[in-house]
Amino acid sequence: MDSRKKAKEMVTGSIDFHIHSGPDIFPRLLNDMEVAAQAKEAGMAAVLLKSHSECTAARAAMAGYVNDFPVFGGMALNYSVGGLNPEAVKTAVRMGAKEIWMPTIHAAHYLKEVDSVPMFAALLKSGMKGIYLLDDSGRLKESVIEIIEIIAEADIVLATGHISSKEAMVLVEEANKRGVKKIVVTHPTSPMEAYTVEEMQEIVERGATMLEHVVNDTTHQMKNPIAPSVIAEAIRAVGAEHTMMSTDSGQVINPAPTISMENFIYLMLEEGIPEEEIRVMTRDNPARMLGLSL
Numbered sequence: 001m002d003s004r005k006k007a008k009e010m011v012t013g014s015i016d017f018h019i020h021s022g023p024d025i026f027p028r029l030l031n032d033m034e035v036a037a038q039a040k041e042a043g044m045a046a047v048l049l050k051s052h053s054e055c056t057a058a059r060a061a062m063a064g065y066v067n068d069f070p071v072f073g074g075m076a077l078n079y080s081v082g083g084l085n086p087e088a089v090k091t092a093v094r095m096g097a098k099e100i101w102m103p104t105i106h107a108a109h110y111l112k113e114v115d116s117v118p119m120f121a122a123l124l125k126s127g128m129k130g131i132y133l134l135d136d137s138g139r140l141k142e143s144v145i146e147i148i149e150i151i152a153e154a155d156i157v158l159a160t161g162h163i164s165s166k167e168a169m170v171l172v173e174e175a176n177k178r179g180v181k182k183i184v185v186t187h188p189t190s191p192m193e194a195y196t197v198e199e200m201q202e203i204v205e206r207g208a209t210m211l212e213h214v215v216n217d218t219t220h221q222m223k224n225p226i227a228p229s230v231i232a233e234a235i236r237a238v239g240a241e242h243t244m245m246s247t248d249s250g251q252v253i254n255p256a257p258t259i260s261m262e263n264f265i266y267l268m269l270e271e272g273i274p275e276e277e278i279r280v281m282t283r284d285n286p287a288r289m290l291g292l293s294l
């Protein structure tokens, strides 16, 4: 069977762990309801909605209810929720959030790199002082420790968001020590993160459960899109058991999430990644991060 046909088939049963839907402060291709309906129609097993601005747990619950389909949410710790705000995290957990991202568009590191994503550049060139996880001595701030403990207790996903690899190394090691069982490194091959292969291996050694690669990084959403081979190389370097494939789609210039997932699977098949490994990365691993048994 050719890769294109195979990829289309493999969307069935997959989970997209990273979709940006509307309503949002940025233009989005689809709203929450449309994302859920299309994923259900495509035979996917679940989706997770991400916003840079607010907790999506309640939105996910409503989209799931209306469509009778598993939809999950989370919260990114940007200024709009108070930044590194343990009280907001506690509330998100009680609302059913499955993933807490460290700062994304308001991360100090990201604000330096924001030119790499034209969509955000105009909005963020404001001289904003970004959020940084470490204190002057290089240790995690007390608020981050508190947040780690809330996440460990709730047994949900801690994700690195758009912080630097330097912060992420410290964060992941501490989260692992404090009992967080689901630690996701958000798009480490993305141009603004640009982990080396050695850094990806190191962060897994420090306790990261999953490296999450996204097809969005290969599209013209990025000023300098990465080659699919960069992701294939990363998969081979740490193994499928430590990798998830998500779309990070939702941008108006990219295809819909279901098509983006198909494209991602196609690209990895073409790179020679075995079908069984792709199933692990698009189904088994995200299911485990969501606590689902499929």
Ligand SMILES: [Zn+2]
Residues within 6 Å of the ligand: 018, 020, 050, 248
């Ligand atoms: Zn994203």
